[in-house]
Amino acid sequence: MDYRPAPRLAHSALALHDPVKAADFPQTILRYRNHRAAQSVGLESLSDAKWIGHFGRFQPLPDNQPVSLALRYHGHQFRQYNPDLGDGRGFLFAQLLDDQDRLLDLGTKGSGTTPWSRGGDGRLTLKGGVREVLATAMLEALGVPTSKSFSLIETGEQLVRGDEPSPTRSSVLVRLSHSHIRFGTFERLAYRNEVETMRDLVAFVRTNYYPECKDTAALFDAVVTRTARLAASWMAAGFVHGVLNTDNMNITGESFDYGPYRFLPYYDPHFTAAYFDHSGLYAYGRQPDAVLWNLGQLGRCLTLITEPEPLIASFNDFNARYEHELGLATCRRLNLIPQADNASLAAALYDFLATQRRDGSFEGVFFDWFGGTISEERALSGPRGASYAGPVFDTFAGVLKTYATAAPEKLDHPRLKRPDPETLLIDEIEAIWAQIALEDDWSLFDAKLNAIEDYRQALAL
Structure with missing residues (x-):
């Protein structure tokens, strides 16, 4: 497989991002590189030194984005709207095609501050990086559509966190994902009433991820199906994401951003992963309802540019699609x-x-x-x-x-x-x-x- 750069978002006219520079880390110790994922995008032949240069120092890949881009979005967090979100400790580093001709993103977590850091340090604990590498490997094994942990590099800083012993070690993670365009990306445009940008975003998504969809309603219908499939795969894997906010759901139906996740030790619909989820909003058994609610927010945003009736019909069909997908996921797992x-x-x-x-x-x-x-x-x-x-x-x-x-x-x-x-x-x-x-x-x-x-x-x- 040859490396095939495809920086399409950077080359588009969409005003969805801000140029940013990665932090200058005191160390770059390579702890994990995903050889199989690297092979799928033509980067398996990189030496460790070049790997660290690209994924620890963020030297641009050849013919790819010259600068990294922090994406802008809003989101509902535990169903409370927050207009102050965005990539606060990550950015889009590159886009490229894989061995199936899919457009994929290389995105970061823990790469430093951005305009959207909201006073945070823009860093990732090493423990958080280790947990995400393990999560994505296990989810892939269990058949869940998921981002892949591409690289984990320890960065030599001492971080202070309120929810774990501090100071603690630091890292930067690179993910390989089908897309980091989130439901919250659409929410931001709807909130700002940016009609033409919404049209352009839908056109970009259809062209690059859903070429079979001829209009906005067809796109939403396809996203409903993929999201039903994702929710069913979580349930069949006994997985609890923990934080199913609209900014943690992407347009291509992949699971990503693993913070306080858990795998069930035994079946318990009330099991929660996040210690701060006091009401159990995102408990294991409530995950299908959570993603349906999030789809409702996406559909509401799309009424800015299309009639609501077909969106409502697709939304109302979610439960039937989810039950169908849960049956298929159960068969796959068995x-x-x-x-x-x-x-x-x-x-x-x-x-x-x-x-x-x-x-x-x-x-x-x-x-x-x-x-x-x-x-x-x-x-x-x-x-x-x-x-x-x-x-x-x-x-x-x-x-x-x-x-x-x-x-x-x-x-x-x-x-x-x-x-x-x-x-x-x-x-x-x-x-x-x-x-x-x-x-x-x-x-x-x-x-x-x-x-x-x-x-x-x-x-x-």
């Missing part, structure tokens, strides 16, 4: 051939998961029954075998028997011969960080990433 209607399978599975309160049981059930009934002996003889009994399980098992395995050969992978699934629970993350913080020992981090990659290859979702 390695089953989907049927016309998979709602009964999803309902029976989640009813059974609700009876399991043992840490690791959420992922464990998917792991044990991967492939459906052909995994019965493996499931019943495994460490969770005793739990596969009773009327609620019998209902799930009865539905499962009506499904055929999608890819039986996957069960030959050595990873699926082991008794337990790969997980990324909070205690595991804290143990990885403790070893880094106390001893600068990255062996657990590296081992976990290798284990997640093995799991990704085994599931092949």
Whole structure:
């Protein structure tokens, strides 16, 4: 794959950004580079020195953006409108095409202050960077559309934070994502009544991300479908994003910006990831409602340039699309051939998961029954075998028997011969960080990433 620069936003006439300069960090210690993602965009051959030059010192990539761009946007944060947002500790560094001819962004987190920093230091803790690298690897393994952690570099500064022991080490993260144009980008234009810029933004999005969409209504309809798919994939992965504000949702239906996320230890619709989410607004079970509310804000913005009726129709169809996508996501996770209607399978599975309160049981059930009934002996003889009994399980098992395995050969992978699934629970993350913080020992981090990659290859979702 050749490197193919495509700085389309920088070359557009859209006034959606401000030129910024990265911080001059005292150190640049390379802690992680995503070789597979780099290969997909033609950057795998960079030496470590050149990698650090581009992704730690932010020397422009050849024929790409000459300067980095902090994007402007607004957003609803816990449903309170905030017109003072924007890229406060990140920027768009480059755009390029991948091996599928998709336009992708290289964006940063922790790269220094911008006009939108609002008094913050524009930095990212090393722990925050480590957590995001782990999150994106695990989400990709579980089939969630997600940004990819491209690079993590420790920067040698001591940061003070109120929610973790300080001073703490610092880092700069680079993400590879389909787009960083957010719902909040549209909210800003609607708030400022910038009609022509809204038209131009919609045209840019349609041209670069949704060429099949012929007008604004068709674009919104496609975004509703992709967002329903994203929400369903979170639920099937047992993932709690934690902060589903409109500025944390992008136009291409990818998950990104992982702060206080968690993976469920066991099924609990009331489980929250953010310690500051006192009302449970973004609890696991409320995530579909949260993204629907956010879609409502996007649709409202688009009425600035189009009639509301088709937008309302698409919005009102979200729940049906979400249920459909949850059924498909459940089938993918269980390695089953989907049927016309998979709602009964999803309902029976989640009813059974609700009876399991043992840490690791959420992922464990998917792991044990991967492939459906052909995994019965493996499931019943495994460490969770005793739990596969009773009327609620019998209902799930009865539905499962009506499904055929999608890819039986996957069960030959050595990873699926082991008794337990790969997980990324909070205690595991804290143990990885403790070893880094106390001893600068990255062996657990590296081992976990290798284990997640093995799991990704085994599931092949």
